[in-house]
Amino acid sequence: MKHIINISSIFLLLIFLVSCQNKTTQQKKETDSKAHNETHSDTHEEDNEKEETLNFVTLQQKQLEVMDIELGTTKKVNLGKTLKVNGQLELPPQKRASISAIVGGRIESVAVIEGDYVKKGQIIARLNNPQFITIQREYLTAKSNYSFLEKDYLRKKELLKDGITSQKSFQQAEAAYNDGKSALNAAKSMLQLIGINISVLEKGQIISSIPVVSPIKGYIQNIAINIGKFVAPEQEMFEIVDNEHLHIGLKVFEKDIDKAKVGQKITFALTTRPDKIYEAEIFALGSAFDMDTRAVKVHAKIIGTHEGLLTGMFVEARITTSNKEVSALPEGAFVTEKGLDYIFIQKEKDKDNITLEKVQINRGISDLGFSEVVFIDEIPKNIVVVTKGAYYVNAELNKGEFEDHEH
Numbered sequence: 001m002k003h004i005i006n007i008s009s010i011f012l013l014l015i016f017l018v019s020c021q022n023k024t025t026q027q028k029k030e031t032d033s034k035a036h037n038e039t040h041s042d043t044h045e046e047d048n049e050k051e052e053t054l055n056f057v058t059l060q061q062k063q064l065e066v067m068d069i070e071l072g073t074t075k076k077v078n079l080g081k082t083l084k085v086n087g088q089l090e091l092p093p094q095k096r097a098s099i100s101a102i103v104g105g106r107i108e109s110v111a112v113i114e115g116d117y118v119k120k121g122q123i124i125a126r127l128n129n130p131q132f133i134t135i136q137r138e139y140l141t142a143k144s145n146y147s148f149l150e151k152d153y154l155r156k157k158e159l160l161k162d163g164i165t166s167q168k169s170f171q172q173a174e175a176a177y178n179d180g181k182s183a184l185n186a187a188k189s190m191l192q193l194i195g196i197n198i199s200v201l202e203k204g205q206i207i208s209s210i211p212v213v214s215p216i217k218g219y220i221q222n223i224a225i226n227i228g229k230f231v232a233p234e235q236e237m238f239e240i241v242d243n244e245h246l247h248i249g250l251k252v253f254e255k256d257i258d259k260a261k262v263g264q265k266i267t268f269a270l271t272t273r274p275d276k277i278y279e280a281e282i283f284a285l286g287s288a289f290d291m292d293t294r295a296v297k298v299h300a301k302i303i304g305t306h307e308g309l310l311t312g313m314f315v316e317a318r319i320t321t322s323n324k325e326v327s328a329l330p331e332g333a334f335v336t337e338k339g340l341d342y343i344f345i346q347k348e349k350d351k352d353n354i355t356l357e358k359v360q361i362n363r364g365i366s367d368l369g370f371s372e373v374v375f376i377d378e379i380p381k382n383i384v385v386v387t388k389g390a391y392y393v394n395a396e397l398n399k400g401e402f403e404d405h406e407h
Contacts, residue, residue: 056347057397058355069389070332071346073382074373077277078267079365080324083259085298087250087268089313095242096311097216101231103194105129108209112238114223118214124238125225128209136196136206139187143202146180153177218242221310243306248280250317251295260285260319266300267368268317270308274369275330275388279303282319318368326364326372332388334363334371343373344393346384356386356393 063069105127112124156173159165191198195211222239231237248268252260266280279302286297300317302309335342341363348355359379364372386393 054397055358056355057344057358057393058353059393059396060353061351063396064354064389067389067392069392070387071384072387073384074327074329075277076325077328077368077370077372078265078320078323078325079328079367079370079372080320081322082267082318082320082367083252083256085250085252085256085317085319087248087298087315087317089246089309089311089315090249090299091241091243091246091311095216095218095245097214097218097238097240098236099124099212099215099238099240100234100236101127101212102233103127103129103131103135103210104230104232104235105132105210106230107225107227110223110225110227112220112223114220116220118217118220118240120214120217122214123211124214124220125212126209127212127231130208132194132196132210133206133208135187135190135194136201139184139191139198139201142180142184142187146177146184149173149177149180212237214238214240216240216242241311243309243311246302246306246309246311247283248300248302248315248317250298250300250319251290251293252298252319254289254294254296257285257296259321260298265320266317267320268315269368271314271316273308274316275332276308277368277370278305278309280317316368324365327374328370329373329385330387331366331369331371333373333386333390335390335394337394342390342394344386344390345379358394358397 059069064071106129108126108128110125112118118124153173153176156165156170160167160170188198191201195213196207200207218240219242220238221241223237224235225231225237248266250266260282262282262285264282266282268278268280269276280300281303282298282300284299286299289296298319329343333343335358340360342358342360344356344358346354347357360376362374362376364374366372
């Protein structure tokens with residue numbers, strides 16, 4: 001009986017030990033599971049934070065200059081229905097001057113360089129030539145001779161009245177007087193033409209060089225001389241243009257001429273710089289039809305700044321037939337990835353660094369190097385964005401992402 005009791009005690013003890021072991025194992029599994037879930041949650045949050053960080057890139061200010069990255073804001077551009085035309089920047093003939101030498105001579109000095117602004121009558125160079133001295137001496141001789149002939153003419157005129165001299169003698173004196181007067185006037189006109197001050201000359205001061213003056217106000221566009229060079233008569237030395245009166249000459253084809261009207265607004269860009277938009281307004285329609293090109297010339301005055309515009313430059317223009325003003329950015333502001341469009345906006349800036357955020361946008365109609373930009377999320381007004389060089393900013397952003405993945 002005692003033996004049976006001992007066996008029962010051992011069996012109960014085994015059951016108790018197994019139960020305790022199962023409970024400990026279950027608790028360990030629950031602890032391990034909880035720790036795994038917490039670790040997975042922390043990793044997921046880190047991934048989200050990392051993903052958000054990859055939309056930002058910080059550049060040094062000097063990097064912007066090196067990579068030719070420009071910042072700005074969206075601008076209102078009329079991207080409604082338009083008529084596409086090409087043309088050229090022109091000046092009316094009275095606002096353009098080619099300056100040549102009336103009398104040949106050697107260049108003594110040049111007072112301007114290309115791009116300088118000059119006033120009408122301003123001295124821009126000086127010519128010297130021994131012939132100038134001869135011309136001045138001839139004038140002084142003609143003036144002295146005229147004075148003698150005038151006195152002789154007046155004297156004989158009085159003598160004729162008194163019957164002391166003959167009619168023939170008076171007529172000879174009169175003819176000589178008129179010839180002397182003509183010679184003096186011719187010499188005087190020559191001096192005025194070449195720019196010699198007659199009042200200074202009559203005081204006995206003979207000069208060896210003459211001034212070359214600007215006939216209009218404007219900018220020196222071309223210089224074809226240098227000190228010591230001899231220029232022949234009628235040889236062009238300078239070209240001066242007054243760009244304040246710069247306008248556009250556009251060719252509108254026969255089929256579209258009824259769409260162009262005086263007063264219509266025009267947007268245009270230089271073919272060499274399509275990212276800058278200018279405005280103009282039609283002020284005249286040509287009356288002559290070019291049979292070769294089947295086009296009519298349309299003239300438009302430029303509204304606002306003329307900065308960067310020079311006569312002869314080719315332009316691509318749009319004559320507005322219906323208005324649709326939108327917020328737009330130049331092509332250099334956009335990057336496209338996997339069919340989606342993005343731009344970079346400024347988030348932070350100090351004297352050394354600038355932080356940019358890559359944001360997704362919708363891209364609308366495009367023309368003249370600009371595209372409409374529609375923001376998906378609301379942003380502050382006049383937000384600063386990258387307007388040129390977004391491709392290089394995106395490359396820097398992707399480079400940073402690649403380095404993070406390596407770590």
